[in-house]
Amino acid sequence: MEKVEIIVGDITTLKVDAIINAANSSLMGGGGVDGAIHNRGGPAILQACKEIRKESYPQGLPVGKAVITQGGELLATYVIHTVGPIYSNDPKPEAHLKNCYENCLELAKKNKITSIAFPGISTGVYGFPKESAATIALTTINSFLKNSPGSVEKVVLCAFSKKDQEILQRAQNKL
Secondary structure (H helix, E strand, O other), X not given: OOOEEEEEOOHHHOOOOEEEEEEOOOOOOOOHHXXXXXXXXXXXXXXXXXXXHHHOOOOOOOOOOEEEEEOOOOOOOEEEEEEOOOOOOOOOHHXXXXXXXXXXXXXXXXXXXXXXXXXXXXXXXXXXXXXXXXXXXXXXXXXXXXXXOOOOOEEEEEEOOHHHHHHHHHHHHHO
């Protein structure tokens, strides 16, 4: 079985242990994937995010970090929230994007999550070039899977469009 699957779809409808939310630092929902996850997942996710803000990150979740909440009304049991870099404003966008993927995967391993789905972190309104983001995502994921056998068994990269899926597939083929 291939451990990394690249699909086109709606991440909020996937039946995996955890989906990744490309969140903003407030963790209070927003547009794009973030808004869709909060809307479909219901108020339990927002409440859990408020607790995280209150207890751990009163100034907001820093770029590259990741936190986990329940999945609320989603098919996924958990949501792992991470804040990707805003490409034009970040002095080290590549390193911060890599940290997003690494920290999400480490949280999955820590919580015994075996299947996980990622959207294109930072590739929407945050402006990260999709080709570079795909290479960083796949290099980081493949390295984690190689170096952490027996933890995460399946990673789904959920593309927004057929074109995004093709970009991810080309990046995977180069590795």
